[in-house]
């Protein structure tokens with residue numbers, strides 16, 4: 408049975424140097440990243456979804472109802488959308504608490520988080536009596552996110568919400584966004600040109616170039632396509648579920664698929680949490696035999712070789728399949744020939760270091776050698 412998308416859009420909009428032409432859908436309860444270089448049309452697309460201007464020739468349906476087509480135009484205040492911009496745009500003459508109350512009194516639906524819950528989730532209790540002008544950029548953005556959630560919107564549009572923040576504040580806000588996404592069932596469109604943020608947060612991605620969609624789909628698919636603008640530099644992006652924590656050795660075991668697990672050194676993690684992992688290809692090597700206790704490496708995965716691409720600098724990039732999960736390994740050309748590796752061959756991938764991208768990674772030694 409076909410699932411009705413939360414939102415479907417078919418947008419054509421002439422801009423200064425090109426026309427925006429984008430047809431896409433959004434899934435409910437998911438974060439869809441709009442990714443593209445500066446000037447590719449991301450903000451213009453958000454504005455159409457928001458209904459800021461009555462632009463002809465666009466079709467947008469939300470939960471099956473028209474927001475915009477030839478006969479209809481639902482104005483922005485009736486679309487029940489929440490916004491988080493690069494600049495927090497709080498009401499400067501109101502305290503943090505009154506900013507939240509202001510949004511809460513105007514909330515679109517009654518069922519939603521209370522102000523107390525939002526303050527707890529976003530650690531705002533100590534800031535409630537302060538005015539926005541006395542807060543740091545990161546604190547203001549936390550309040551802005553809480554204020555948006557207080558209005559209990561049906562959809563949230565976030566336009567580069569962390570790009571104006573320093574590295575620590577950005578990290579903090581991304582952690583809060585991850586936790587909120589786990590707690591709240593809400594769809595978010597998240598505009599960014601930062602691959603790292605998208606790898607970490609997004610469920611789906613729409614990639615724009617000069618107003619056109621060049622790729623769209625689940626982030627875990629696109630991030631692992633070598634020719635995708637979303638592909639990190641020879642990394643594999645994986646999603647895993649925490650299934651065990653060994654306090655003696657501070658090792659978290661995560662499940663990455665059928666009977667395939669990895670062990671990562673970490674502070675305690677929550678069983679059942681899903682984590683994003685990034686494995687640099689240079690941290691993956693290949694052996695023809697399984698692991699024994701003669702190596703410091705403890706992560707071994709059964710894998711099948713998909714392809715081997717040798718370059719002219721003595722390296723080879725080997726694409727592996729681990730029970731349906733992709734994995735990249737970077738070897739020397741000499742190793743490929745010594746091991747006589749060929750496509751379809753069953754091998755064992757040894758993984759030396761894994762980076763956790765999720766919130767629990769804050770306490771985790773990145774890319775620990777195991």
Ligand SMILES: Nc1ncnc2c1ncn2[C@@H]1O[C@H](COP(=O)(O)OP(=O)(O)OP(=O)(O)O)[C@@H](O)[C@H]1O
Pocket residue numbers: 421422423424443444445446447448449450451452600
């Ligand atoms: N109201 C408008 N009318 C005509 N052209 C516009 C309008 N607004 C923006 N543009 C142009 O459309 C293009 C896309 O702009 P937009 O702000 O949507 O890109 P963006 O991907 O969000 O960029 P950035 O990441 O820098 O914010 C730019 O060339 C811009 O000059």
